[in-house]
Amino acid sequence: MTSHPILSLENIYAGYSHISILKGVSLSLHSGQVYALLGPNGGGKSTALKVCSGQIKPNSGELKIAGRSMQHATPDALARAGLCTIPEGKGIFPNLTVHENLVMMTNTGIALEEIKTIAYERFPQLSTRSTQLAGTLSGGEQQMLSMSRALATKPAILLLDELSMGLAPIIVKQLYEIVAQIAEEGIAVLVVEQFARTVLGVADTAGIMLNGQLLAEGLPTEIQHLLTSAYLGIKPNTL
Amino acid sequence: MNILEIEEVTVRFGGHTAINNMSLEVPVGxxxxxxxxxxxGKTTLFxxxxxxLPPSQGExxxxxxxxxxxxxxxxxxxxLGRTFQRLELFTSLTVKDNIRVAAEIRNQWSLGKNNDSRLGLGGLTIQEEVEKAIELTGLAGIADRQVTEIPTGQARLVELARALTLRPKLLMLDEPASGQDETETERFGNLLRTLTLNGIAILLVEHDMGLVMTVCDLVHVLDxxxxxxxGTPEEIQTNKAVLDAYLGSES
Amino acid sequence: MTQFITFTVIGLATGAIYAIASAGLVVTYTTSGIFNFSHGAIGMFTAFVYWQLRWDDSWGGQWPAPIALIFVLLVIAPLIGILLQLAVMRGLEGTSETTKLVIPIAVMLAFIGATNWIWQGAEQRIPKPFFGRNAKWSIGDAYITWHQTIIVIVAVLLAIGLRFLLFNTRAGVAMRAVVDNRELVQLNGGRPDRAALLSWAIGAIMAAIAGILISPLLGGLGVLALTLLVVNAYAAAIFGRLRNLPLTFLGGLIIGVSVSYWNWLSGTGQKWPWLSELRTSLPVVILFVVLLLLPQDRLRGGRVSKTREWFLAPTAGKAIVWSGIFIVIIAGLSLILTLKWEALLTRGLTMAVIALSMVLLTGYAGEINLAPLAFAGIGAIAAFQFEVGSGVETGIGFATLAVLLAVAFGFLVFPAFGIVGRKLFVSIICFSSFVLVLVCVFDSTTGTGIASRETMSLTAFVIAALVSGFTGALVALPALRLRGLYLGLATFAFAIFVDKMVYKQRQTLKLDVPFIGDGEDISINIFNNGALNIPRPGFFGIDFVNNQWAMLILSSIVFSGISICLVVLRRSSYGRQLTAMKDSPAACATLGMNMKRLKLSVFTLAAAIAGFGGALHASNLRTIQEDYPFTIWEGLALFMLTVVGGIGYVSGALIGGLVYACAFVVMGDFWGKLANDWGSFRWLFTVLQDFFLLLGPALAGIGLGRNPSGIASQFFEGYASLKLKANRAVLIIGLMGVVAVWGLRVISVIDGWTFLLIASPILLLMPVIGEANLESKARVSESPLELAGLDYDISPELLQELDEKVGIADNYLTTRTTSFGRRK
Structure with a gap:
C-alpha cells in the first residue's frame, strides 16, 4: 500500500441543489484496497460515490485523484482517465445489444477486440448472447456485462454502487469474488453497499455512513458490531 | 376494522415485477x-x-x-391523504399558502357534498383550518417564508400539514423524517401519535428506524x-429474515 | 385504376418527403431532448440556398446539380445543425419546458426572417424537378415522374443508411446509448455532446433533403408555404412517438397518401367547397388526432419543475396604482405623438391585451398555448359578423346563439370558481344574455336591424369574448390530458387549422335558429374575400372612428382593467389553485383537485381574453386579412416575445405586445429616416432597417428567451433600487429629465426622434446608475458582500449591523430580500 491515496475526499459538502446531503465527509482509498461504504438508505453513501465519479459537484471540499484536485472534471473525462463507475441498478444500456454495450466501452481507449476477448473469456455465456438486447438478459447476466467493463477497461479505480441490488445471494457472492480479483491486480475499489455482510468478507476497510457523515471507519471486524444497530434503529449517539 | 385493504396486488414494469401478489391491511387508528x-417496492405500493399507478392485478x-x-x-x-418522498411542494407559494390552497382545493370539491366537510359553514373557516394545521405541525415561525427557502425537514412538515387539511382517514407518509434532525424526528413521532388519537390511520414508509420502532404499532417488512x-417493532428487530434482507444473508 | 395509381404515387412521394423530414426531427429529439421547431424552417432555408446555386441569374446559378447538392447537403446543412447546437440548443439542458419550446421557435422565426431578408423582392423563384418536368415513365396509363421516383428511392436509401448508421457504426451506437442513459454514456467515457452534435447535423441534412425535394412540388418558392410543408412532417414524428423511426416513416407515408387520396376524392377541393382547404390542413388535423390518441405520461411524484422561474404576485392595490400611472403616461405620450405613432402604440397595446391571455394560461397555470392569435382572430371575426354580418335577422339569431353559448360556457366553467365565483358567473351570464336580447329586440323593432353598423358596439366585444372562449373550451376539452410540448403542438396544429380553414374560408354559413324568423336567420360570409373591414368601436357617445387618441386611451384602459382583474385573480383562491397545478400536478391530484375542470376553465378564460383583445386589435387596424395579423407566425412571435418580456407578469404582456408591434417598427423607421437623411450611407442604413424589421424579434427571442423570469423581473429589480433613499436623487433627476424633454417636445422645440433618443437612454440608465450607486457605497466598507446572500432569518440586530457595515442607512437589504427572495 503506497502512502499517497489514489482517491480521496476531503471535507466534502455536497447534495442536490441547496439541500446538503454530505456534511463534511473525508475518506481515502489506496491502490489495491477494497473500501466498503455501508449504512442504511438515505445516509449519503451513493452521494459520496457520485462525488467521486464526478456526477455531483461538491458545494465545498476537495476530490483528489492521485493527489490532484479533480472536483471540476466531468464524469466522462474521469472515466477516460481510468475511473470506472458501475452505477446503481444495472450499468448497462438495455436497448443496445451485448455487443453494442461492449462497443460503448471502447470510449476508454481500449480496442474492441481486446474488450471482447476479456469479457467473453471471463463470462462465456455473454458471448453466446452477443446479439441479444442487454435489457432482456437475466439480472445476473446484466451485472456480469457491467462488470466486464471493470475487467476489460483496466481502470485504476473502480467505484461500485449497490452491486447486489435485486440479485440472488449466490450471484452476489460470485460478483464479489471478481471484485476481490480485480483488487488483487492493484486496483482501488470503493464499494457502496446496503447489504453489508456480503461485502465485509472482501473489504479491507469499511466505513458506516449515517446522516451524511462517516460514523465509523476501520477494519471490517472492528465495525461489524455496529451494523445491526445502525440499520435497525438504535440512535447513533447511543452507540 | 381496517381502513385500507390491499388484496393480492401485483405491479409489473415491463418484465420487472415491482410488487408481487401483495396483501396488506391497515387497521383504523x-x-x-x-x-x-x-x-x-414501498413507493410503488404508495x-x-x-x-x-394502476396495479397489473389485484384490488x-x-x-x-x-x-x-x-x-x-x-x-x-x-x-386518502399522502406525502411524497421527493417533495411535491407548490414551489411558487409560501408555506402558509401551500396549506391554504390545499384547504381551498378541499372546499372546491366538497361543494355540494355533505356540509360538515366544508370549511366556513358552521365549523372552522379556511383561515382557522390553516392556522390549526400550522400550529399542529409547528410551522408558525416560518409560515410566511417561501417553501423553496426552508430546509427539507420542515418542507416535509408542510407536506404533512397540507395533507392534514384534507381531514384524511388514512395518511400515507413516504419517508417523512428524511432531512429532519433528531429532535425534529422525535417531535414528529409525537405528532404522529397525536394524530392517531384523533382516529387517523397512518401508513408510514421510513428509513429512520428510530422513528419506525418508536411509533409503529405493527411493522411490515418488504423485500x-x-x-x-x-410483527411488532421488537419482533422485527430480532427477526432473522429481516436482518438477512437488510444485511445480506450470512454465508 | 390509372387515377388510383397516379394519386397513390403522388401520395407516396410526398409521404416519403414527410418521412425524411420527420426522421430528422426524431433523431435530434431523442438525442438532445429538444423538439426542433425550426426543422421546417431549416428545410425551407436550404431549399432557397439550393435554388440560388442552381437557377438564380444574378449570383451563383447554373451550378451542376451534383455539386450544388453536395455543397448544400454536406456543407451548409451540417454547418447549420452544428452551429445551432453549439450556439443555442446546447444551453437548453435543464431549462423549463417553456424555454425549450420558445428558443427553437425563435430560431425558426430567425430563419424565416433571414430568408426574407436575403431573398427579397417579389421575383418568382421556380425550382425544377430532377431531370426536368417531362422526365417520366409509366405503369399502364399512369405516368410517374423521375422526380417522384427519385424521392422514393432517396427515402428508401436514407432509411437504410440511417439504420446502418445507428446500428453498425460506433457513433450511431453512441447516439442510441445517449437515448438510453445519458449519464451512463459519460461513465463509459463517452461524450454525449458529440453524439448530440452529430444528431443535429444529421437532422439538418434530413431537413435540407426534404426541403430540396419538396420545393419543386410547389408553384414557386414561398417562405411560409415551404416551412409549413415541412412542418406537416411533425405529425409523422408524433406518430412515431418521437422515438420510433420505422413508425415515423410509416406515419409520413400515411399522411402523404391520405392527403393525396383526399385530393382525389374531393376533386382537389372542388367537390366540398367548405372543406376545400382541408387538403392543406389535413396533416395538422392528423397531428391533432395523433396527439390525442398518444398515451400520455402518467402523473408521478418527483416531477416538480425545478426551474428557476419564479413569479411574484403584486397586490391589487399596487396594480391599481400602477394602472393609473400607466394610463397617465400613455395620455402624456399621446400629447407628443403624431397620428401614425399613436396608431402604432395602440396596435402595441391591443396586442398586449391579447398577450395577457398567455400570462393567465402559461404564466399562471403553466399550460402552453401557441395559438393566442387564432383565438384573437376568431374573436375579431365573431365581432365583425355580429355587427356587420348580412341578413336582417342575423342579430337576433346571433343573440340567441350567444345566450346558448354563454350558458354552455358557464356550465363548463363555473364549478371551478367556488361558491362566490359560481354566483358571480351565473349573474354575469344572466345579465349579459338579458342585455343581448334587449339590444337585439330593440334593434330589430326599430327596423334598422343590428346589421351593417358603422361602429362596433360593446355587445360585439362581449360576443367576441364569448365565441372565442367557447372555441377555447372546445379545443381544450379533448386536449385536457396533454401537457407541455404535446399541448404546445396541439395548439400549434389548431392555429394552422384556423389559418387554413377559417381565414381562407370563402363560403357563406346559413343557419336556421329555431323559433326565430323564417328560414335562414344567420347568413355569414365567414372571411369575405380575404379581408374583413372591421368597424371602429362606438359607445358611450365617443367617436372612435376618426379619433385615434380615444382609441389609444381606450386600449390602455382595457389593458389596465384586464391586468387588474388578472392580478386579483392571481391572488384569489382560483389563482392559487392555478399556481398549485403548475407547480405540482401530482400533489394537486392527491389533494383531491379535479384538474381537468380547472384546466378547462382557465383555457376558456384565456381564450375569451384573447378574443376580446383580438376584436379590439382588429377594430383599431380597421382591416384584417387572411395573412395578417392573426396568423400562426405572428402568434408564435407574440408568444416568444411575451416570454421574453416575462410571461408570469402582466407587465411582461405589456412588454411583449409593445416589442412585438412597436419596438422593431420604430427601430426600422429610425434607420429608414437616417437612410433618407444621409444619402451616402443609404445602403448601410437600409441594411440595418431590414435587419431590425426582419430579424430583430427572432434574435431578441434567441438572446433573451432563456431568462425564465423575463425582462419584466429584471426591470422591477433594477427599479427597486431607485425606491431607496440613497437613490432618491437619481430617481428625481432622471424623472425630471424625462419630463423636461417631454415638455420640450410638447411645445415643439424638439422633434419626436430627439425625444426618443434622449428619454429612452435616461429611462434605461436610471436603474443601472441606481445599482452602481448603491454598490459604490457598499464597497467603501470592508463587509463581505456574501453576507447579503441572505438565505436565513435576519434578525433586526443583524440587519442593523449589516446596514452600518455596508454603509447604507436604509432598509435596502430587507426590501431586496422580501421582494425578490434570494439574490444569489
Missing part, C-alpha cells in the same frame, strides 16, 4: 410501518394506493369501498416486492 431495502379497498380503478383525486376526496415479515 394505528400506525403501520412499511420498511425494507431500496427497491423493495402510488398504487393513491391511484397514481385496493378503502373504507369498505373498492377503489382500484377510481382516479387519484377521487381517492383524496374520500379521505423484492413481497412482504417477508410482519
Amino acid at each position: 394505528t400506525i403501520t410501518g412499511l420498511i425494507g431495502p431500496n427497491g423493495a 402510488n398504487v394506493i393513491s391511484g397514481l 385496493v379497498y378503502f373504507d369498505g369501498h373498492k377503489i382500484t380503478t377510481i382516479p387519484p383525486y377521487r381517492r383524496a376526496q374520500i379521505g 423484492f416486492g413481497e412482504i417477508i415479515s410482519i
